[in-house]
Amino acid sequence: GESVGLHLPTLSVQEGDNSIINCAYSNSASDYFIWYKQESGKGPQFIIDIRSNMDKRQGQRVTVLLNKTVKHLSLQIAATQPGDSAVYFCAEGGVAGNTPLVFGKGTRLSVIA
Amino acid sequence: EPEVTQTPSHQVTQMGQEVILRCVPISNHLYFYWYRQILGQKVEFLVSFYNNEISEKSEIFDDQFSVERPDGSNFTLKIRSTKLEDSAMYFCASSVRDRGSPLHFGNGTRLTVT
Numbered sequence: 001g002e003s004v005g006l007h008l009p010t011l012s013v014q015e016g017d018n019s020i021i022n023c024a025y026s027n028s029a030s031d032y033f034i035w036y037k038q039e040s041g042k043g044p045q046f047i048i049d050i051r052s053n054m055d056k057r058q059g060q061r062v063t064v065l066l067n068k069t070v071k072h073l074s075l076q077i078a079a080t081q082p083g084d085s086a087v088y089f090c091a092e093g094g095v096a097g098n099t100p101l102v103f104g105k106g107t108r109l110s111v112i113a
Numbered sequence: 114e115p116e117v118t119q120t121p122s123h124q125v126t127q128m129g130q131e132v133i134l135r136c137v138p139i140s141n142h143l144y145f146y147w148y149r150q151i152l153g154q155k156v157e158f159l160v161s162f163y164n165n166e167i168s169e170k171s172e173i174f175d176d177q178f179s180v181e182r183p184d185g186s187n188f189t190l191k192i193r194s195t196k197l198e199d200s201a202m203y204f205c206a207s208s209v210r211d212r213g214s215p216l217h218f219g220n221g222t223r224l225t226v227t
Contacts, residue, residue, distance in 0.1 A: 043220045043221050100161055
């Protein structure tokens with residue numbers, strides 16, 4: 001039978017290229033967003049976050065872009081390295097109120113050396 | 114860097130048995146969470162905990178589940194009578210604030226119910 005949820009969107013990039021991972025979030029009331037990286041056998045690892053009063057935030061080799069109009073979030077990774085290979089999840093939540101952090105489906109990034 | 118630690122890394126149990134999953138959150142964090150991830154699927158919220166009581170829980174967190182902070186460092190998830198569908202990775206997380214700050218996750222406990 002079909003294995004629901006096992007077919008993650010995948011992205012393959014050459015080492016050294018830039019990667020862009022996209023996420024559509026569901027709740028227009030969400031005002032806090034996080035990107036997590038999950039390597040095999042490990043828990044989600046915090047990468048970068050952004051609040052809804054910003055549309056861009058940069059970290060070390062990573063940039064998060066937020067488009068609230070279309071409820072879209074992206075993660076850009078510059079000069080992708082083999083160690084960046086993992087599943088990437090976006091998560092949405094609220095700065096206030098009783099909304100727990102909700103994870104998206106995940107994208108598997110494979111870096112080709 | 115401080116981290117969330119979880120034990121055991123893998124727990125195998127028979128259907129109907131009780132299991133306790135253990136977590137030591139980051140020491141200066143005040144908010145604690147359990148999430149689970151069925152193989153290959155999304156990370157799903159189970160419960161949040163603050164000031165010795167449950168803040169929120171999802172539909173998954175039914176009467177078979179309970180959480181406890183028995184002392185100043187441990188945070189536990191108990192499943193009273195395990196079912197086959199409880200097989201998953203269970204992640205503990207902690208955060209400094211309830212909202213607007215990232216959750217820091219442990220490496221999980223893989224629960225296998227046979």
